[in-house]
Amino acid sequence: MALLQIAEPGKSAAPHQRRIAVGIDLGTTNSLVAAVRSGVSEVLADEQGRFLLPSIVHYNEDGGVELGYNAAEKANQDPLNTIASAKRLMGKGFDEVAQMQAYELVSGPSQLAAFRTRAGDKTPLEIAAEILKSLVNRAEQSLGDEVNGAVITVPAYFDDTQRQATKDAATLAGINVLRLLNEPTAAAVAYGLDHQASGIHAIYDLGGGTFDISILNLSKGVFEVLATGGDTALGGDDFDLLIVQWIASQADYENLNVQQHRYVSAVAKAAKESLAEAATVNVELNEFGLQWQGELTRDQMNELIDPVIRRTLRACKKTLRDSGVDVSGIEQVVMVGGSTRVLSVRDQVGALFQSEPLVSIDPDRVVAMGAAIQADILIGNRPDSEMLLLDVLPLSLGIETVGGLSEKIIPRNTTLPVSRAQEFTTYQDGQVMMSIHVLQGEREMVQDCRSLAKFTLKDIPPAVAGAAKIRVAFQVDADGLLTVSAQELTTQKTTQVEVKPSFGLEEVEIRRMLQESFANAAEDAAARALREIQVDGQRLLDALDAAIAEDGKLLSESETLSLQTEMDALRVLVAGEQKTDLERAIAHLNKSSEAFAAARMNASIEVALTGKSIDSLE
Amino acid sequence: MDFKQNYFELFQLPIAYQVDSHRLNDAYRELQTQIHPDRYAQGSEAEKLSSVQASSFVNEAYQTLKSSVSRARYLVELAGVAIDLSATTIADGAFLMQQMELREELEDASHSADPEKLLEKIAQQVHDNLADLVRSFSALSEPWDFNDLNVESVGQGAQLVYQMKFLEKLSIEIENIEQSLLD
Numbered sequence: 001m002a003l004l005q006i007a008e009p010g011k012s013a014a015p016h017q018r019r020i021a022v023g024i025d026l027g028t029t030n031s032l033v034a035a036v037r038s039g040v041s042e043v044l045a046d047e048q049g050r051f052l053l054p055s056i057v058h059y060n061e062d063g064g065v066e067l068g069y070n071a072a073e074k075a076n077q078d079p080l081n082t083i084a085s086a087k088r089l090m091g092k093g094f095d096e097v098a099q100m101q102a103y104e105l106v107s108g109p110s111q112l113a114a115f116r117t118r119a120g121d122k123t124p125l126e127i128a129a130e131i132l133k134s135l136v137n138r139a140e141q142s143l144g145d146e147v148n149g150a151v152i153t154v155p156a157y158f159d160d161t162q163r164q165a166t167k168d169a170a171t172l173a174g175i176n177v178l179r180l181l182n183e184p185t186a187a188a189v190a191y192g193l194d195h196q197a198s199g200i201h202a203i204y205d206l207g208g209g210t211f212d213i214s215i216l217n218l219s220k221g222v223f224e225v226l227a228t229g230g231d232t233a234l235g236g237d238d239f240d241l242l243i244v245q246w247i248a249s250q251a252d253y254e255n256l257n258v259q260q261h262r263y264v265s266a267v268a269k270a271a272k273e274s275l276a277e278a279a280t281v282n283v284e285l286n287e288f289g290l291q292w293q294g295e296l297t298r299d300q301m302n303e304l305i306d307p308v309i310r311r312t313l314r315a316c317k318k319t320l321r322d323s324g325v326d327v328s329g330i331e332q333v334v335m336v337g338g339s340t341r342v343l344s345v346r347d348q349v350g351a352l353f354q355s356e357p358l359v360s361i362d363p364d365r366v367v368a369m370g371a372a373i374q375a376d377i378l379i380g381n382r383p384d385s386e387m388l389l390l391d392v393l394p395l396s397l398g399i400e401t402v403g404g405l406s407e408k409i410i411p412r413n414t415t416l417p418v419s420r421a422q423e424f425t426t427y428q429d430g431q432v433m434m435s436i437h438v439l440q441g442e443r444e445m446v447q448d449c450r451s452l453a454k455f456t457l458k459d460i461p462p463a464v465a466g467a468a469k470i471r472v473a474f475q476v477d478a479d480g481l482l483t484v485s486a487q488e489l490t491t492q493k494t495t496q497v498e499v500k501p502s503f504g505l506e507e508v509e510i511r512r513m514l515q516e517s518f519a520n521a522a523e524d525a526a527a528r529a530l531r532e533i534q535v536d537g538q539r540l541l542d543a544l545d546a547a548i549a550e551d552g553k554l555l556s557e558s559e560t561l562s563l564q565t566e567m568d569a570l571r572v573l574v575a576g577e578q579k580t581d582l583e584r585a586i587a588h589l590n591k592s593s594e595a596f597a598a599a600r601m602n603a604s605i606e607v608a609l610t611g612k613s614i615d616s617l618e
Numbered sequence: 619m620d621f622k623q624n625y626f627e628l629f630q631l632p633i634a635y636q637v638d639s640h641r642l643n644d645a646y647r648e649l650q651t652q653i654h655p656d657r658y659a660q661g662s663e664a665e666k667l668s669s670v671q672a673s674s675f676v677n678e679a680y681q682t683l684k685s686s687v688s689r690a691r692y693l694v695e696l697a698g699v700a701i702d703l704s705a706t707t708i709a710d711g712a713f714l715m716q717q718m719e720l721r722e723e724l725e726d727a728s729h730s731a732d733p734e735k736l737l738e739k740i741a742q743q744v745h746d747n748l749a750d751l752v753r754s755f756s757a758l759s760e761p762w763d764f765n766d767l768n769v770e771s772v773g774q775g776a777q778l779v780y781q782m783k784f785l786e787k788l789s790i791e792i793e794n795i796e797q798s799l800l801d
Contacts, residue, residue, distance in 0.1 A: 049767045240701040305778060318797065379660065414681070417655060417674045418678070478655040539660075543661045543665065547661070590663045590664050597662065598664075601653055601669060604652040605628075607652060609648070
């Protein structure tokens with residue numbers, strides 16, 4: 001269980017006490033956890049000294065859950081209860097992925113795809129939560145302390161639903177998410193800080209199931225993403241599949257069953273890995289009723305996988321155009337992800353960018369290492385750090401307009417965070433409701449974009465058509481997550497927005513999953529919910545203590561007094577067990593500290609521009 | 619949040635079309651270093667919200683001043699003339715004629731034997747025309763005094779902005795066609 005430590009009431013944690021934060025690379029094939037120790041970012045190994053955790057979860061007959069290498073061993077015998085590559089289905093609707101092989105898929109909550117297992121129907125989000133929990137446990141064992149927060153990486157090209165699903169998985173695993181960080185940006189951080197790099201860099205990240213290309217400008221600790229592109233359903237798995245098809249056609253096998261398919265995939269993967277070193281490899285099938293032997297050369301494999309590599313190169317060219325940089329402007333190209341071990345990938349990427357690809361950091365570990373560095377900064381262990389990550393929105397956000405067209409509101413590659421507003425009006429006399437369909441993607445037609453959510457604006461004051469003015473504001477935060485709010489402008493009344501995510505879980509679903517996951521655990525969900533709120537309360541107190549210590553001079557005497565009084569009351573509640581009162585006090589204190597927060601922000605802007613400290617601004 | 623100040627004031631730049639890009643970049647980075655949500659990861663919810671809003675505002679301001687088209691539009695709006703793209707009226711007959719020709723060429727290019735080469739030629743043409751408009755706007759707005767604005771001159775500026783937006787839209791269309799050729 002990864003919950004935060006709670007300081008004794010009245011004795012908040014010392015401001016400079018070092019806190020533990022980790023970076024987690026939640027991969028399609030393998031996952032890793034890293035932390036900064038003595039100023040160095042390192043990937044944490046399990047008890048057997050292994051760094052990778054295969055992203056595989058097995059539900060066994062005794063009602064237990066096995067992970068990683070242990071689960072991988074069960075993949076061949078019990079494929080339907082052994083889930084691998086769940087990341088490919090994150091945030092996907094059942095209808096979108098029903099054809100995915102090798103599993104029994106069902107339509108789960110909110111029409112999300114779910115795996116049918118003996119332990120019940122499991123959404124990819126629940127599978128991811130198991131992996132995250134296991135990684136946090138590993139970190140706590142290895143570091144001998146509780147983990148206070150984590151930065152979790154996602155493919156840069158993940159859309160809003162996929163990001164939200166990842167964040168929900170972390171919530172389910174009880175992790176305090178400091179930030180969702182894009183994988184190529186994380187790699188850039190690891191390389192940038194290690195090599196004192198500057199100039200424009202391309203990060204080519206080909207993992208097991210996802211591909212990203214990001215173009216970044218690195219300068220004096222600022223990592224500015226200029227453009228990003230990719231494909232969230234393209235990776236080393238596709239290389240394996242092409243080799244499986246080749247083996248099947250060579251061996252004349254027409255219909256492989258689930259078990260056989262898994263087996264041949266494993267053989268294909270091993271052959272691919274061998275060909276990174278050897279020029280030819282012997283391929284042999286001798287299990288699950290299959291009997292065949294043959295030889296695969298590197299040239300043959302290169303030919304097989306060439307279409308996949310070409311697709312990645314097309315995405316690179318497109319992203320380069322988006323960034324407004326041409327090939328000659330690229331300082332260096334960095335290789336990330338296990339699939340960049342394939343020599344043909346390195347050769348072709350090197351040729352495209354006209355430079356020798358940089359591979360000096362292990363392509364499997366670099367993302368987790370970068371994430372750990374950012375986690376260490378975000379948790380507050382490096383107050384003097386000058387590092388600044390400016391990432392972008394990977395896919396345009398739009399809304400459905402007349403004729404089934406998508407009108408772009410925020411274009412792709414806009415720097416985050418971003419907020420944009422759009423005004424809408426009624427088209428019928430007396431209209432009191434309005435539906436807004438939020439979309440993500442580049443295509444013109446609604447059906448070619450991804451549906452994010454449908455919003456219904458209610459209580460619009462009845463008037464003639466075109467008289468009401470509704471302002472809908474879109475806010476995308478630094479995690480790349482969207483929130484929408486609406487206001488009726490003629491009455492200034494904030495219009496009620498009913499959010500119906502197209503492929504997302506509602507909070508009640510997450511609570512239910514949480515409850516289920518506690519069915520066999522010692523602690524129950526209610527107790528954990530209370531503890532989480534206590535942690536929230538303590539975090540708020542710590543934040544305000546620090547803010548007052550730093551900028552208390554921005555408050556008048558009476559403001560300080562009323563804030564302190566509320567804080568004292570909260571301190572008492574944090575130590576108690578009155579969940580509802582505690583929640584209410586937190587919400588209230590958040591509200592009453594808004595003006596102080598805004599004042600601090602304005603003071604910060606002044607400081608930035610004049611180079612003076614806040615003290616001299618009074 | 620006190621964001622009533624205009625984008626030029628935010629970055630402490632003079633209100634003018636010519637912008638010192640080094641000063642703009644430095645001021646932008648300095649501001650984000652102070653207010654970006656990463657600086658408030660341990661802050662209260664109110665602080666996080668405040669930081670997202672401030673950081674978004676600074677991003678918007680930066681993007682607006684960085685691009686020569688949106689900077690022109692912003693300056694005209696600051697001078698009191700609203701730009702309504704849904705009801706564009708371009709009065710310049712010669713410009714309209716030129717645009718019609720470019721569009722016809724674009725239409726033909728998609729069906730030609732070597733579309734990429736033709737598209738590149740049209741893209742270059744659009745790019746050059748845009749650069750001309752930027753120069754014209756720069757010259758036109760040079761003498762603008764925001765305490766004593768020449769209404770007629772600002773109106774001419776607005777016309778130039780409509781023409782710029784027109785070309786910008788065309789260049790997006792060209793890019794889309796080029797993109798569909800790549801796929």
